[in-house]
Amino acid sequence: VAAAREPPAARLALPGDVLAALVEAVRPWGDVALAVRSSAVDEDLAGASYAGQYCTVLSVRGTEALRAAVLRCWTSAFGDRVVAYSRGVGEGPAMAVLVQPMVAAAAAGVAFTADPVTGERDVVVLDAVPGLADRMVSGEVTPERWTVRGGRAHRERGAEAALDPGSALAVAELARTAARWRGAPQDVEWAVADGEVVLLQSRPVTALPAAPAPLPVEVPPGYWTRESSHAPLPWTRLTRAAYQPRMPAVRDAVGELGLLIEGADLRDIGGLEYLRIVPLGGREPIRLPDWAVPLAFRLIPVLRRRVRECVAAIRADVPMRHVDRWTGEWRPRLESCVATLRDIDLGLLDDDALARHAESTLRLFGCGLSIHFRLHLALAMVLRELALACRELLGWDDRAWLRLVAGTSVRSTEPARALAELAAHVAADPRLRRLVEDPAADVLAEDPGFAARFADYLRRYCCRTLSYEFAEPAVDERPDLVLALLRHQLAAGYDPRARDEELAGRRAAAAAEARAALA
Numbered sequence: 293v294a295a296a297r298e299p300p301a302a303r304l305a306l307p308g309d310v311l312a313a314l315v316e317a318v319r320p321w322g323d324v325a326l327a328v329r330s331s332a333v334d335e336d337l338a339g340a341s342y343a344g345q346y347c348t349v350l351s352v353r354g355t356e357a358l359r360a361a362v363l364r365c366w367t368s369a370f371g372d373r374v375v376a377y378s379r380g381v382g383e384g385p386a387m388a389v390l391v392q393p394m395v396a397a398a399a400a401g402v403a404f405t406a407d408p409v410t411g412e413r414d415v416v417v418l419d420a421v422p423g424l425a426d427r428m429v430s431g432e433v434t435p436e437r438w439t440v441r442g443g444r445a446h447r448e449r450g451a452e453a454a455l456d457p458g459s460a461l462a463v464a465e466l467a468r469t470a471a472r473w474r475g476a477p478q479d480v481e482w483a484v485a486d487g488e489v490v491l492l493q494s495r496p497v498t499a500l501p502a503a504p505a506p507l508p509v510e511v512p513p514g515y516w517t518r519e520s521s522h523a524p525l526p527w528t529r530l531t532r533a534a535y536q537p538r539m540p541a542v543r544d545a546v547g548e549l550g551l552l553i554e555g556a557d558l559r560d561i562g563g564l565e566y567l568r569i570v571p572l573g574g575r576e577p578i579r580l581p582d583w584a585v586p587l588a589f590r591l592i593p594v595l596r597r598r599v600r601e602c603v604a605a606i607r608a609d610v611p612m613r614h615v616d617r618w619t620g621e622w623r624p625r626l627e628s629c630v631a632t633l634r635d636i637d638l639g640l641l642d643d644d645a646l647a648r649h650a651e652s653t654l655r656l657f658g659c660g661l662s663i664h665f666r667l668h669l670a671l672a673m674v675l676r677e678l679a680l681a682c683r684e685l686l687g688w689d690d691r692a693w694l695r696l697v698a699g700t701s702v703r704s705t706e707p708a709r710a711l712a713e714l715a716a717h718v719a720a721d722p723r724l725r726r727l728v729e730d731p732a733a734d735v736l737a738e739d740p741g742f743a744a745r746f747a748d749y750l751r752r753y754c755c756r757t758l759s760y761e762f763a764e765p766a767v768d769e770r771p772d773l774v775l776a777l778l779r780h781q782l783a784a785g786y787d788p789r790a791r792d793e794e795l796a797g798r799r800a801a802a803a804a805e806a807r808a809a810l811a
Contacts, residue, residue, distance in 0.1 A: 304367050311359050318358070318391060325394045326352040328361040332369060332387040346387070347732060350394065350426055358391070364732065365389045395490050397483035399454040400425035401435060403467035404497055406477035409525055411501030413477065416440040416464035420454035425481065433780075434758075437524075440464035448524060455484075462489045470494040509562040514576060516559065516566040523565035528763040532560060535760075538658045543570075545665040549610060549673060550602025552595070572598060606673075614670035622663045629656050634755050686809050695802035699795025707753040709788040711774075714749055715781035718742070729779055736771070750774065 318326060330346035347368035349361035369387040401420035406413045419435035421428045428435045436450025438460040445460035455463070466489045467480040477500055481492040527535070536558050543555030554570040571577055572594045580588060589595050605611070633653055641649060675697070682693035702709075718728050724742055727735040736743040754767035754774060767774060 304363065304370075306359050306363055306366075311355070311362075314358065314362070314391065315355055318393075321393045323353075325350070326358065326361075327392045327394045328352055328358070328365050329390050329392070330365055330368070330387055331390050348426075350424060362389050362391070368732065395483050395485040395492075397424050397485050397490075398422070399459070400481075400483040400492075401428060401454065401463075403463055403480045403482060404477070405467050405471040405480070406497055406500055406503075408479075408497055408500060411503050413503050414441060416467050418455070418460055418463055420450075420460075420463075422452055422454045425483070448520065459484055459489070466491055467494075507562050511561060512559055514557075514568045514570075516561065516568045519558065519565040519567040522760045524759075525761070526563045527560070527565060528761065531760070531762040532565075534654060534657060534762060536560075538661050541658070541662040542665050544662065545669050547601075548605065548666065549669055550598055550600075550605045551669065552598055552602075611670035611673040611677075614666055615674060618663070618667050622667070626656075626660055626663070629659075630755075634751070682806070686806055692802070695798050696806070698798055699792060700799075705788075708786075710749060710753060711778060711781055712786050712788045714745060715778055715786070717745065718778065719782060725782065728775065729782065731776075731779075735775070746771070746774075 327348070327350050329348040332346060347365045349364055352358055352361045366387060366389050399420050399422055401418060402425070403419075404417045407415050407417055416439070418438040418440065419428060420438065421433055421435050434449070434451065436452060436454045437448040438455060439446050439448060440460060443461065445457040445464070447455075447457075447460075463482055463484070466482060467478060470480050470491065471478045474494065474496065477497040478494045479497045480494045483490045483492055539556055539558055546553055546555055552572060554572050554574055557568045557570055559566050559568070589599060633649070633656065636649060638646065638649070678696070679690060679693055682688040682696075686692075718725050724735070724739055727733045727738050728742075736746060750768040750771065757764040757766055
């Protein structure tokens with residue numbers, strides 16, 4: 293353990309006797325990787341946690357690497373970021389550096405023994421990733437999210453599976469044990485190694501909201517489902533005010549295509565978002581036996597009318613016309629409006645101009661939402677037509693026909709492609725790559741050319757949030773996150789052109805197979 297209360301980081305050095313004592317202290321652990329991390333006096337204050345402010349170095353091996361890691365962690369207490377954060381919070385840097393043996397983690401993450409957003413005390417919220425948790429902490433990957441209430445574990449999200457329900461319950465029990473021992477809700481870092489849950493760190497949950505008071509809940513008529521895919525947390529008033537009045541856009545979209553529903557409705561029930569697919573006529577229909585369904589389509593006026601509308605839409609090729617309008621009309625219009633609004637300097641606007649700008653932005657949002665529903669439903673119909681044709685003519689299942697369109701939806705992958713191009717530019721310059729790969733370096737100040745390219749990437753692709761919540765900071769307000777993603781691209785060596793060629797080959801092979809079968 294090395295203690296520090298020195299002024300500038302440049303004057304810090306690790307005395308030889310301290311290094312020798314440190315090497316001797318870790319010798320009994322044998323040849324294991326080490327974790328070098330901070331333990332500062334000002335961490336975990338009631339109003340500020342300092343989480344993520346200090347440096348942690350993992351997988352350290354060897355005397356020289358240990359010395360460098362201790363200094364890097366130690367001097368992070370004097371970085372600009374910590375100095376700015378600590379103003380008015382603590383007395384300034386006072387840090388110890390802890391050296392611990394690492395565990396071979398199959399999964400790792402954090403556990404909160406109270407919901408840090410809502411303040412609910414009877415739940416454990418787990419974020420988990422496979423392997424070490426450093427990718428999650430740096431923001432490079434979105435973790436798997438579990439909630440544990442009582443003896444039940446529920447997986448809410450996650451692209452990479454890290455836990456199963458049994459291991460989620462085991463992590464939650466460890467976290468609750470730490471909370472009982474500390475006498476307060478805890479923010480626990482943990483890892484699963486060799487089938488056992490290991491406690492890495494436990495700190496109080498800072499700035500925890502008061503436990504929520506029970507809300508009176510009045511459920512409106514109809515069948516409602518929790519809309520957790522877009523709204524896993526309660527909306528802010530701003531987001532709710534933007535979304536709910538624009539749901540009639542769904543009604544317009546389904547009417548154009550003659551679909552067998554009236555539309556969709558969103559309601560706030562008990563503080564959370566719920567969705568209802570509105571049946572034709574607005575009321576829940578009675579459940580009919582199978583034999584009666586064809587009769588209903590012939591006898592019930594609203595069903596007969598809607599079927600006629602659907603047949604007319606298909607014969608007029610309305611779904612494919614919507615797809616063509618997206619390419620030729622809707623997308624260029626949206627791109628032009630986005631560019632105009634994005635380039636306005638909000639700092640130069642007075643209150644009236646800012647209000648007009650907000651109104652223009654909400655109008656654009658409403659227009660985009662309407663186009664989204666029209667295009668989304670039209671695409672579903674076009675792809676369904678392709679799926680049925682492949683099934684009837686070729687005997688193909690979904691996995692087979694999807695080869696025909698794999699890789700053609702390039703719009704959604706465009707930000708990743710542009711990031712890969714930026715990564716290729718960085719990789720071609722060894723000095724620039726060293727700066728980017730060093731989280732402690734200020735690469736934007738050190739390399740103006742890269743800073744300009746990086747700013748252009750933020751402008752083009754990052755004026756968006758990572759969720760549907762308007763109040764969340766946009767990605768371009770989180771450049772550290774984008775730099776972490778760039779470092780991940782450099783490490784992964786992602787080549788979008790090679791991927792494009794691979795998918796193009798799959799499409800060509802599937803098309804050739806289909807032509808041969810039809811011949």
